[in-house]
Amino acid sequence: MKNKKNNNYFLEILFAVAVVIKNLTDIKSVRPHVYLITISVNIA
Numbered sequence: 001m002k003n004k005k006n007n008n009y010f011l012e013i014l015f016a017v018a019v020v021i022k023n024l025t026d027i028k029s030v031r032p033h034v035y036l037i038t039i040s041v042n043i044a
Contacts, residue, residue, distance in 0.1 A: 014040040 018036040 011040060011043075014043075 014036070018040065021036065
């Protein structure tokens with residue numbers, strides 16, 4: 001149970017970072033954002 005909770009917290013941080021990067025890079029380059037989401041999904 002503890003590991004699952006920590007993993008969820010980690011994924012929330014990853015998602016927040018992905019959103020920030022998406023905002024920084026704007027819509028011009030969606031690929032890095034998609035790549036990050038793919039990585040986070042693979043980690044999960």
